[in-house]
Amino acid sequence: MPDASSRALGALDPVSDRAVFRQIADQLREAIDKGRYTEGDKLPSESELIEHYGVSRMTVRHALSVLQGEGLVVSEHGRGVFVRRRPPVRRLASDRFARRHREQGKSAFTVEAEAAGSRPDVDSLEVREERPSQDIASRLGSPRKVVVRRRRYLLDGRPVEYATSYVPLDLAHGTAIAQPNPGPGGIYARLEELGHRLDHFEEEIRARMPTPQEVKTLALATGVPVIHLVRTAYDSDGRPVEVCDTIMAADAYTLAYQLPAT
Known part of the structure; x- marks a missing residue:
């Protein structure tokens, strides 16, 4: 069963022509945008995402790297991936x-x-x-x-x-x-x-x-x-x-x- 921290996420669309890692990134981004994960929150771990989506570790890492490239999340060695804290606007x-x-x-x-x-x-x-x-x-x-x-x-x-x-x-x-x-x-x-x-x-x-x-x-x-x-x-x-x-x-x-x- 998926961990509680990954329940804010949906399921993959098996008929979509969008790459699986991008679908995962889309769902994580949407969860951040809608406030399900807020600044400083830890995202589901790689293992939790693997279990939730039924994909490989490499696919999950590709998805997380997309969000890092967009400046939405930061990876802390040994701790996990967190929603990035942003300066006051x-x-x-x-x-x-x-x-x-x-x-x-x-x-x-x-x-x-x-x-x-x-x-x-x-x-x-x-x-x-x-x-x-x-x-x-x-x-x-x-x-x-x-x-x-x-x-x-x-x-x-x-x-x-x-x-x-x-x-x-x-x-x-x-x-x-x-x-x-x-x-x-x-x-x-x-x-x-x-x-x-x-x-x-x-x-x-x-x-x-x-x-x-x-x-x-x-x-x-x-x-x-x-x-x-x-x-x-x-x-x-x-x-x-x-x-x-x-x-x-x-x-x-x-x-x-x-x-x-x-």
Whole structure:
């Protein structure tokens, strides 16, 4: 008789042209999606799945590897396969850089993390002067040098985002922008204090699979893609004053935008 932990699963369709291991993966995925197995739950063991479906161990392992590749489960040696715990979802809203947040002394990350009921944090901070790449230079009007700010953002202790900001050296040198802690409201608040009132932002967003270094930096599970976002900030004179190149764990974000209909 099947173990109680496998009773959330159905039976194989003997006339289906879908491979048996994919049918098993489909049923396990559905059970996770419907909450029969929740974050941190242990899936039925290989032996239980073999008994439940009447298949070989290799077939079961192929099915589990499909779910691992999708980032749904993790395998812990000697313990079994578990539904992967996911970081809190942060809403990436179109108004996240509204001036009212800066006037409250809060960065966009802090505002939205708090709205989601999560604890924001920043680590791996690096601030230095560099020569920009050709792409960054072209976005910023070809400055010879920039102040670069690299930092990793965490929600409730879990890394979700790695961002690199580039600010022309003539704007940032000798200011709080070149310091590890730029102060309340972040670098956008400092830019506006320097007379560069922000007018608008342009963003380019694409999804892709992460590099090995990004997997390490964001502690990504197998199969989890990233969102690659490049944002350029412009002041009221039309000058680009910052480029932010951001890599985000795709399973930690929902993109939410309000767009005019006229």
